Amino acid sequence: MTSSLVAFIARRVAAALVLVAVVSTAAFVLTHLAPGGPLTDVLIDGGDKVTVAKKWERLGLDRPLVTQLGDWVGGLARFDLGRSFEYDAPVAPIAREKAANTARLAAVALAIALIGLPVGVLTGARPDGWLSAVITPIAVALVSCPPIIGALGLLWLAVSTGWFSIAPGSLGVPSLALALPLAATLERLQSQATAEALRAPDVMAAAARGLSPQRVLWRHAAPQSLRPVLGIAGVLIGSLFSGSLAVEVVTGWPGLGQLMYGALAGRDVFLVAGCALVGAVVLAAGNLVADIVRALVDPRTRLA
């Protein structure tokens, strides 16, 4: 590994750490500052003032924001993300459990979305063909459709036709809601990249040597066309993750998104900050891996 690559990775890791720290601390402070406070349900359900006050004290909510923030940051060094008010339990195992569900959803969605790559190769090879004529408008529509809208449409379809289960924990609707826009994005990118690759001198030379069109396309043009798609892998992972937050809320998938939504509604400061931290770690890790892969492929990136 060259020293420039090591320095590049070190810079990116440092940037990722700063991102995680800023995002989670901001989540902590902003949730604290938002109007309303935790445990309002106890009050609404008729809890008496003494019970509420004792609960505030037990959970440390009666201390100043700076003290709470200091304790939380100190806890991070011990991988302690604090205690959720809503669950009355440590945040770390809850966030871990829900993050695993989100990861499962994202993995299935990504696996489905990868179908966009070979379809993109085919549409890129024949931009005027019938497949392009069918796929392109669908892909453009799906790219323009936020996952949350797709989720609502799929829910309607599931109820109307019974094609997918809408039971809690069913992957069908949430994974398709996430996968379809991503598959369409990959198809569009791959299609353009393939069309460009087919015009590259080496690929044209391969065709001139008399190789079959299929061999030229899949052995020469397709691998080349993957590079630009790989270049935005980090962004795609990020969009997959952020899209899952909304989709989880709409479809009831028990992941990090739904957990964070509930935590925000309940002003569960530690849980919000914990979810934000886990989310930021996933995003930062995704971007880091994508940066490293790109740096390995293209040394010019290391100077960035």
Place this chain on the structure above:
Amino acid sequence: MASFHAEPTTFDRLVASRAAEQRITLLTQASLLRVNPVSHQVEPRLATAWTSSPDKLTWTLKLRDGVLFSDGVPFTAADVVFTFDALYDSRLASDMASGYLIRGKPLVVRAIDDRTVMLTFPSPYGPGIRILDGLPILPRHKLAAALAAGTLRESWGRSTPPSDVVGLGPFVLAGNTPGQALRFTRNPHYWGTDDRGRALPYLDEVDIEIVPNQDAEMLRLESGDLDVTNDFIRPEDVATLRSLASQGIVTLAEAGVGLDPSALWFDLAPQSKVAKDRPWLQREEFRQAISLAVDRQAMVDSVYLGLAVPIAGPVTPGFDDWYSADVAVPVRDLARAKALLALAGLTDRHGDGILDDPAGKSVHFTVLTQKGRTDRERTASLLAAQLKAVGIDVDVVALDTNALVGHLTADDYDAIYFGAQTSSIDPADLPQFWLSGGSFHLWDLHEADKPATAWEAQIDDLWQRQAASTDDAERHRIFATIQQVFADHLPALYFAAPKVTVAFGSRVHGVRPSVLQPPVLWNVDSLSVTPRVAGR
């Protein structure tokens, strides 16, 4: 198949008593007795008979013979004593404890023998033995060590192995997929039988889905996959459900007039901002005028599509014999409303149709209400439209619940249209609303040391008298007076009480819908279902 809106955070109701924990307790635990939420009569459960001393301070309860916990260990009086020890344990800091303190003091519970328990109240308490409704009797043999070690709060957490959750209820926890589903199977040792002596429960299994919102729940009900919903039906869902009912997919049942009507109240705290800026907002005549300017029947018809009744105060006809029909429901009278507003110094000085106060400021206020509760948002909008007729300009702002309560607790609002959930029809169970020092004394939340007004002092006194009286007729008389005092001074204005509608899968039998939560699952041991048709 039933649904909860949230997953439980614990399987011990003493630790948390939110909706999910309350429902799980109904499935897995049992209490000494039950106040039937439909008939409001006391029914024996683990206790089969009870007697009281003449002063009604000491109660002796005989426990049911031959009862076993779900793990086969016999239930005895020691479990009852243990439950109260846990309830009052300061390290556990139970959410339920305050409900079992009489004037701040605990009940004394003693085991006379294995089958007899003696309860002593520290002072006279009107509801008497009814206090035991809803208190699950916990297994001493499973939890005593944790109570002694001060770790009871963590004992039955959400990751506890299902077999560790032992109880006396009709079902046992058989599976838990956190955030997704819970599975309960029949408790082989359940003690309950029906009128014909057949063993209860009828169901072999109850599956619970965690469906986070009512929209998703409706879709599940519509698809026929869900039999029992978590909540009452919203007015906006009634039309869809009527159509499903006509197709035989669901059954709709009316449980009665609801106990949780929404209220409009103004910030009456003497130290609040409005007290200085717009003191007329705190005048009794102003509230009386608004009450007379509102067309309650129009609210019933347009917001609740006729499925509600006009009301005058917080005690609706759903409160059964606690409801005082002597308190008249105001009828819209714009002339009287305008006269009352003039009495408060509010007249149209600029001739623009909007009233002005003596300082020349327009009579304007903002109503905060709960975002996402369409009945509240629509009522608040309708209120704004109706008050225009008497020259009052109203803005409506919808906020999420926490933000709304944040404004309430900070005394930072003009008016709020909101409501709380009632868990009992007995006024003695609702001190937080009625007493001036209560945590949900809406219009002046921080009233602490002494009542701010003479009429609040009067209500405090009357409430204490009814709560301490063991004469049921006297309690009812006093509570009727409380309702009249409330109506005379109108610290909060009530317009309509929705009729509670419950929807459940048409294959479910034995449902006796209740206006109290949970509307269907409260008698889960007596529910049965017709098996699904294959392929459905």
